[in-house]
Amino acid sequence: MTNQGVDLLTINSGEAEQPFCYTVGLEGSKFLTEIRDNKRFVGIKCPKCGKVYVPPRKVCGPCFTEMTEWVPVKDEGYLHSYTILRFAFLDPETGKEKPVPYGYAFIRLDGADTDFQHYVEIKDEKKVKIGARVRAVFEEKRAGKITDVKHFVVID
Amino acid sequence: MAKEKTAIVATGQTHHRSSRLDVNGIELIHEAVTRCLEDGELTIDDIDAVVIGNMDHFEGINYVDTWSIDGSGAFMKPIIKVTTGGTTGSTVGHCGYHLVASGMFDKVLAIGWEKNSESDTTAAITTAFDPIWDRLVFAGAISGLAVEAMAYMVKYGATEKDAARVAVRDRKHATNNPYAQLRKEVSIEDVMNSPMLSDPIKLLDVCPRTDGACAVVFASEQYAEKICDRPAWIHGISAKHPYNYLGDYDWEDRLPSMQMASKELYAKAGIKEPLKEIDVMELYLPYSCAGLSWIEALGLCGPGQAPKLLWDGVTDMGGELPINPSGGVIATNCIGATALLRISEAAVQVMGRGGKRQVPDVNTALASGFGGCFWSDVTLLKSTKPK
DSSP: OEETTEEOOOOOOTTOOOOOOOOOHHHHHHHHHHHHHHSOEEEEEOTTTOOEESSOOSEETTTTEEOOEEEEEOSEEEEEEEEEEOSOOEETTTTEEOOSSEEEEEEEETTOSSOEEEEEOOSSGGGOOTTOEEEEEEOSSOOSSGGGEEEEEEOO | OOSSOEEEEEEEEOOOBSOOTTSOHHHHHHHHHHHHHHHTTOOGGGOOEEEEEOOHHHHTOSOHHHHTHHHHTOTTSOEEEOOBTBTHHHHHHHHHHHHHHTTSOSEEEEEEEEEGGGSOHHHHHHTTSOTTTTTTTOOHHHHHHHHHHHHHHHHHOOOHHHHHHHHHHHHHHHTTOTTOSOOSOOOHHHHHHSOEEETTEEGGGBOOOOEEEEEEEEEEHHHHHHHOSSOEEEEEEEEEOOOSSGGGSOGGGSOHHHHHHHHHHHHHHTOSOHHHHOOEEEOOOSBTTHHHHHHHHTTSSOTTOHHHHHHTTTTSTTSSSOBOTTOHHHHOOOHHHHHHHHHHHHHHHHHTOOGGGOOTTOOEEEEEEEETTTEEEEEEEESSOOO
């Protein structure tokens, strides 16, 4: 690499991999396996404030209370907010440039009180707007990953 | 509650650039610390303890507290490192304040720094977010801010041109600041015609990435006026870090953490009409639209009214409440130093040491920090001692 015409000392890991093995927890696991096995979303409800969290997690932070009540959530909802990413950037998850443009959406699924983040298809940009109804499109082959949901499409 | 009345008595900063190839990180820190000590006519022997902060993953150095000793001057002194994302600099400042206000130390050196040229900033920021639920679609700071801007503009009818007015102001102010990175004015047309990065944010709407450092000395009442003839007394701080996942954020609510923090701060300091009672603000506005919705969160005007305030020149130099005389974050963004620079610049204004960027007769100044998952920190400084 160079900067201002100067050769920089660059240190990298070459082809070596240093994988992380994250635990998603029991609630996160159920969320992902429901998508994989049944193409269904589930949320979890706080016994104190009544908020339904998607994705589900063990603790409602504001109430500092453990949650156990599962709530079915639809695979449809509306675009709470979004942006269309147009600048190329390095994806730290792959080490490669992320393909742009893409729709980065915060989706309020019917029955949930928080947003689920995913891609929204931007084939017709005019249809992509706040409040638009969207539906999840699932992959044919699913592996228990967040990418088992291919993306969301506007259904208005 | 604070046991000791505490003031900022000295500040120092580097000349900020997109890349400072002339110094390594330790030497960059040393430049800011040396200038800070000179400002207070202090030596490193006067310092009792040091707080330092940056975001580890930008430089890939994990023991910054020990690694940086030659630069920070913390040799054989207590030193702690704090990191809270974008708010790192304000957390560093708040820690410095806590250490003095608690009565534990009399003179504490607080340092924020970053050498953003040493890695890929967007990739590094992305790794600060949840690996399972946030990272698939997240694209660094710009993407989340774009989502916020979209929600604000749709709900309140503000335009991209209104937002551009903020960038034009900050870049104009930066021409008065010899330390700023971007010291060239831009016009509304320049901003509007710059490339779209992430709807509705364009290239000239956002902060750069910077190599730079900032240092501040906090002192107890016993020493403050001996070191500085016009210290900047801390009258209150507030930190609100409410969210975990980005999906939990109330996008159209105009930075609720800032609303909560400023409300608490104003109550502590007895401020009822911030627009009238505060003389200058140094705000962590990482992109233009924040200069609209977040000043509403600070209670300067009602929801959706910020564009009018901007176009009327209320927040320009010479206006009723100048914002970012330094040029702010849109002109300089050495991330771990950015929020400490806001506190430092607010103190400079109270001390009357701002040179060309000085606002006349500053008695009350507010500084803000922003970061993490839409977190806010605020600090209020005055020329008068707290009761």
